[in-house]
Amino acid sequence: MGLFLKIELRKRSEVMDNSESHLVPNSLILMGILSCAFNALAGKICYDSLDPTKFAKWKPLLKPYLVLCFFFNFFIFFIALICFLMRGSLETTLAYGLKNGMKFYRDTDTPGRCFMKKTIDMLQIEFRCCGNNGFRDWFEIQWISNRYLDFGSKEVKDRIKSNVDGKYLVDGVPFSCCNPSSPRPCIQYQVTNNSAHYSYDYQTEELNLWNRGCREALLLYYSSMMSSMGGVVLFIWLFEVSVMVGLRLLQTALESIANPEDPECESEGWLLEQSLTDTFKSALESLKKIGKFNQVDAGAEGAEGDEGGKTPAITTVS
Incomplete structure (x- = not known):
């Protein structure tokens, strides 16, 4: 589970904030390794308990082992809680990461950012989303590279002069925001200009663009994934607790056995002496x-x- 989640986070690391934490996948990987080690050792102890001579070497190590099991179970429960409570941190990470990624959408000629356009487009197509919080986010940034602008055109000059930062802003969106299920050809430019399109009202008509923002789509995707993993971790926690309880009963039963040479004789085991x-x-x-x-x-x-x-x-x- 940890490896799967880590791979999924790595896939879209370009649209996540750099401070995005891999605490959950790393903790899941560590938990898996420790679980295999603890369960293998518990199985070996249970198997050797059938032979009094073999069990004698494990007897002084059982109490420290049970203490380690207790703290390990606490660690597993903590990981399960993190899986359910990481939504807020993940939402902030996605919000900043998507906002920065959209700013670099036009930098197709800049080394290190040349694949950002493809990443954003594939993301919007796969998750059926547009922008950070919605398609209007594209109106606030220049997503068209200067390489493809005709600076001799009066329209381009006027738009650049009208902006304080000297950017070319349009009420348009990339093609990946278009909904292919819409019967009408995609209107991706002059989205808020009713007179530019026949029989069109952007305020009342359902646009043929994805209305959901990519932050919401990714948050739902990762949150549902981590919630499912949290449920699995809770199940593992219950299993590990049952293993610890069984070992405690085995330890006390073997310590109170009347005849250690006869492992089949009856004895009493308990969790707490008092x-x-x-x-x-x-x-x-x-x-x-x-x-x-x-x-x-x-x-x-x-x-x-x-x-x-x-x-x-x-x-x-x-």
Whole structure:
């Protein structure tokens, strides 16, 4: 899952902000590797538990292993939450990335940006979208390269002079914004000029352009993908918790076995030796004892230092 998501993000990295984080796919890849390692080790422990001589070497390692399993399960649950909560960060990433990508749409002759036009066009065709938030976003940028503008034309000069930044802005969109399902030929230029087209009103008529913005389309695509992955990760988390519970029962059952030489004899296993409240209190008391022990050691070291700094008084009797 992590590799698939990473590849999908890499495909459209040009229309994403540079600060776009690959935390989710990297975490999923790490989780997959650790899951294979933990489950393989758990299977080996369960298999060796049938032989008392083999299980003896695993016995001192079971408690540390269960502690690691606990933190690993917490890590899996955290990844599942991230899969569901990354929508806001992803939306910001797409918004800035698409906005910058559209600015470079015309730079077909600039090294490093020459494929941006193809990327944007393929994106709008594949996801049936137009612009960042909608087709009007194309009205605010110059998406036609200066190479294809006739600067001797009065119309071109007037449009450039009328713009503060000296850009050639038109109320038009690239061809990839056109909806091929529309019965009318695509109107991609002078979209807001009713008099330029026969029987046309851009405010009331359904345009033959994609109305949905690419940010919304990509956000829906990636959000649904990560939500599905989050559900799968939650299922894996439940499986790993069941494995940890089974190992805990196996550990306590083998420790309380009456005859270790007979693995088929009956024994009792438990998750907690005491109730949940008592276990929590015992853990707090243990932490307090550790804190007090550290304080006593620090006090003893300070007292030794004070004694060492004192000079013994010598009295001379004549």
